[in-house]
Amino acid sequence: MCIAVKLGLFAVSVMPEASRVVDSRLRRNDGHKATTIEAAITEAAAALASAGFDEPRRRARRLVAAALGLSASEVFAYPERRVDEGGAARIGDFLRRILAHEPLSRVLGTREFWGLDFRLSSDTLDPRPETETVVEAVLARLPERDRPYRLLDLGTGNGCLLLALLSERPAATGTGVDCTFGAATAARANAVALGLAARSWFAVGDWAAAISGRFDAVVANPPYIATGTIASLPPEVRDFDPRRALDGGADGLAAYRTIVADLPRLIAPDGLFATEIGDGQGTAVAAILAAHGLAIDAFADDLAGIRRCIVARPAGTSTVKKCLE
Numbered sequence: 001m002c003i004a005v006k007l008g009l010f011a012v013s014v015m016p017e018a019s020r021v022v023d024s025r026l027r028r029n030d031g032h033k034a035t036t037i038e039a040a041i042t043e044a045a046a047a048l049a050s051a052g053f054d055e056p057r058r059r060a061r062r063l064v065a066a067a068l069g070l071s072a073s074e075v076f077a078y079p080e081r082r083v084d085e086g087g088a089a090r091i092g093d094f095l096r097r098i099l100a101h102e103p104l105s106r107v108l109g110t111r112e113f114w115g116l117d118f119r120l121s122s123d124t125l126d127p128r129p130e131t132e133t134v135v136e137a138v139l140a141r142l143p144e145r146d147r148p149y150r151l152l153d154l155g156t157g158n159g160c161l162l163l164a165l166l167s168e169r170p171a172a173t174g175t176g177v178d179c180t181f182g183a184a185t186a187a188r189a190n191a192v193a194l195g196l197a198a199r200s201w202f203a204v205g206d207w208a209a210a211i212s213g214r215f216d217a218v219v220a221n222p223p224y225i226a227t228g229t230i231a232s233l234p235p236e237v238r239d240f241d242p243r244r245a246l247d248g249g250a251d252g253l254a255a256y257r258t259i260v261a262d263l264p265r266l267i268a269p270d271g272l273f274a275t276e277i278g279d280g281q282g283t284a285v286a287a288i289l290a291a292h293g294l295a296i297d298a299f300a301d302d303l304a305g306i307r308r309c310i311v312a313r314p315a316g317t318s319t320v321k322k323c324l325e
């Protein structure tokens with residue numbers, strides 16, 4: 001969830017007049033020279049630059065490519081290609097939304113995670129690349145590709161964690177739980193689109209309150225932003241990710257306390273719990289785990305070098321002992 005670094009902090013206000021100028025130029029259909037891809041990129045970049053966005057040309061290129069349904073290399077290769085009226089209207093619409101700080105993934109309604117395409121909805125977090133750290137950590141500890149592992153994903157959102165794991169372990173099955181019907185529905189739709197619906201179930205619930213049984217891996221990426229800091233998040237996050245996907249209570253740790261209390265009855269004897277954590281939360285979350293009889297198996301850093309994931313197991317299991325020796 002640490003989007004600030006990835007998206008950049010745009011210390012700007014939206015400049016609607018910038019998008020209106022570009023929009024009207026792009027829509028021009030008065031017999032004069034038609035707009036080309038290159039001209040559209042230049043105009044969009046100028047609007048983004050004047051609104052204070054960093055790397056305006058790179059952003060403009062992505063925006064134009066996305067609006068026209070082209071790849072980045074096609075946009076590079078055919079700068080002189082004409083943009084028709086529909087394409088110009090889409091570019092104008094996308095630009096207006098980007099200038100209002102809507103992330104491009106939200107504009108497009110999809111996000112790639114673990115090499116898979118996930119649909120987004122207003123009920124789901126926009127999955128972040130650093131959450132792949134959790135996927136990596138779990139796969140490394142569930143090494144048998146064809147074993148029927150049982151997985152549980154708490155706070156599944158659009159299902160990205162569970163479905164990424166199921167895509168790599170073809171005999172595994174899993175349950176995803178979210179507190180909103182919209183998220184559970186979105187996750188289910190993603191499971192269908194990815195061909196994983198037969199091995200996944202999605203439920204609406206309050207963390208694991210209604211879940212019984214034992215799982216080889218319980219995973220979670222709970223909301224972990226302290227309530228008081230949400231107002232200072234970048235607008236791309238604060239205004240577009242659902243509040244319940246961000247708000248971790250007064251100290252950011254409320255969800256961990258609830259989830260971890262249920263783990264002793266949910267984790268199989270040689271099973272594990274893997275969770276994403278916020279920057280600097282490692283010690284506090286480890287203490288919550290220890291209080292419920294779970295021992296740290298490993299910490300994992302994301303690509304930015306931030307401690308992003310904790311893996312824990314029931315204390316005293318053979319795997320933990322091996323790890324500590």
Ligand SMILES: C[S@@+](CC[C@H](N)C(=O)[O-])C[C@H]1O[C@@H](n2cnc3c(N)ncnc32)[C@H](O)[C@@H]1O
Pocket residue numbers: 001123124125126127128131154155156157158159160161177178179180183205206207220221222223224244245246
């Ligand atoms: C940070 S988002 C993670 C979404 C997804 N797993 C991901 O990694 O992108 C946290 C998710 O927890 C869900 N959530 C919040 N409170 C919950 C609760 N009490 N029970 C179940 N899910 C909850 C939110 O709706 C949200 O989808």
